[in-house]
Amino acid sequence: MKFGLDRLIEDAALRAPLAGRRVALLAHPASTSRELTHALDALSALPEIQLTAAFGPQHGLKGDKQDNMIESPDCVDPTHGIPIFSLYGAVRRPTDAMMETFDTLLVDLQDLGCRIYTFVTTLRYVLEACAQHGKAVWVLDRPNPVGRPVEGLLLRPGWESFVGAGPMPMRHGLTFGELARWFVATLALDVELKVIEMIDWQPQAAPGHGWPLLTRSWINPSPNAPNLSMARCYAGTVMLEGTTLSEGRGTTRPLELFGAPDIDTARLLAEMQRLAPQWLSGCALRPCWFEPTFHKHAGVLCAGIQIHVDDPAHYDHRRFKPWRLMALAFKAIRRLYPDYPLWRDFPYEYETERLAIDVINGSPLLREWVDDPAATPADLDALADPDEAAWRKAREAFLLYP
Numbered sequence: 001m002k003f004g005l006d007r008l009i010e011d012a013a014l015r016a017p018l019a020g021r022r023v024a025l026l027a028h029p030a031s032t033s034r035e036l037t038h039a040l041d042a043l044s045a046l047p048e049i050q051l052t053a054a055f056g057p058q059h060g061l062k063g064d065k066q067d068n069m070i071e072s073p074d075c076v077d078p079t080h081g082i083p084i085f086s087l088y089g090a091v092r093r094p095t096d097a098m099m100e101t102f103d104t105l106l107v108d109l110q111d112l113g114c115r116i117y118t119f120v121t122t123l124r125y126v127l128e129a130c131a132q133h134g135k136a137v138w139v140l141d142r143p144n145p146v147g148r149p150v151e152g153l154l155l156r157p158g159w160e161s162f163v164g165a166g167p168m169p170m171r172h173g174l175t176f177g178e179l180a181r182w183f184v185a186t187l188a189l190d191v192e193l194k195v196i197e198m199i200d201w202q203p204q205a206a207p208g209h210g211w212p213l214l215t216r217s218w219i220n221p222s223p224n225a226p227n228l229s230m231a232r233c234y235a236g237t238v239m240l241e242g243t244t245l246s247e248g249r250g251t252t253r254p255l256e257l258f259g260a261p262d263i264d265t266a267r268l269l270a271e272m273q274r275l276a277p278q279w280l281s282g283c284a285l286r287p288c289w290f291e292p293t294f295h296k297h298a299g300v301l302c303a304g305i306q307i308h309v310d311d312p313a314h315y316d317h318r319r320f321k322p323w324r325l326m327a328l329a330f331k332a333i334r335r336l337y338p339d340y341p342l343w344r345d346f347p348y349e350y351e352t353e354r355l356a357i358d359v360i361n362g363s364p365l366l367r368e369w370v371d372d373p374a375a376t377p378a379d380l381d382a383l384a385d386p387d388e389a390a391w392r393k394a395r396e397a398f399l400l401y402p
Helices: 004-010 012-018 039-044 118-133 176-186 228-242 265-275 322-336 356-361 365-371 377-398
Strands: 022-027 050-056 083-086 104-108 136-140 192-196 257-260 284-290 302-308
Touching (some): 004 012, 004 136, 004 192, 039 050, 039 104, 104 118, 118 136, 118 176, 136 176, 176 192, 176 377, 228 302, 228 322, 265 302, 265 322, 302 322, 322 365
Parallel strands (some): 022 050, 022 104, 050 083, 136 192
Antiparallel strands (some): 257 302, 284 302
């Protein structure tokens, strides 16, 4: 198969419309060719392409910023001598001055298939800016590594944020090119959009179910996205950022495991099994111990649970429901420890007035379900099932791949 970047590099006719245009690139560390050459270097070597600027999203163009809420400064690329503008620093939307540096913006970002991943919001912001300034956008498409499954509540009106770019569920099941098409239509943007499609992406095919295992190297799109297992779990484990539980930052398996010093994992697993065994399907859950070297509970031994989704004997792509699994863990903790200080109250992704867990979910509905002693798993399904069905229908017009 071929990614959008590889097609642009190989096909002179495909990139011919860029001749004479000033070109900017929005990229991160995973923006590489099949040969693992970074897009900035690969595109600079093409005679038709005049690179005049580059943009970096959260964690920076180089992926050097480890944690959330750590901003990157603007700088000048020492090799190519062009400005590198940060879209996670003094600003998150490109300024008028930044927009004056190019005619066409190439977007080459590896996504994780989750609404909360801030690259999704950055995509919206640059599309809006390019529409406003009459600039073109080319999306060099890449796989959604977790494929087509849809899960979670739709973001409610008024809950837009830097981790909530629009009314989509937690797992949206679209590629970045497809997301761009959806944004343009949903926001009624008057912008020149071109998607350089992938060739032979097969999102339903095992064993990758979205990611081309054994044919493409995994490169961290952000520091705590080290492998496909993390990507598969992320639509659920990202909610841990809004809790006092560790999501495994400061370990070698971030966002694949969770825990805290003061929980009994045997009791927790038993309660989860009792409440909704159907939500535990498609993966293996293993009690474990870990001691984060930084972040929450740093230097303290935590009792935890690791979610295993790498062994075909345990992983079932269609049955695995990471969002429901983590919701169930929260519900079980609330049942076992009614007064547990589960929800973390802190400034989260530039939101200071709302609880992080609500910002993450795009409404308070998930938190209210967890905290309601009478609410059952069937009640959460009753909320989420219609949202998921509505999204599957809404996204159909924007799918580019069978």
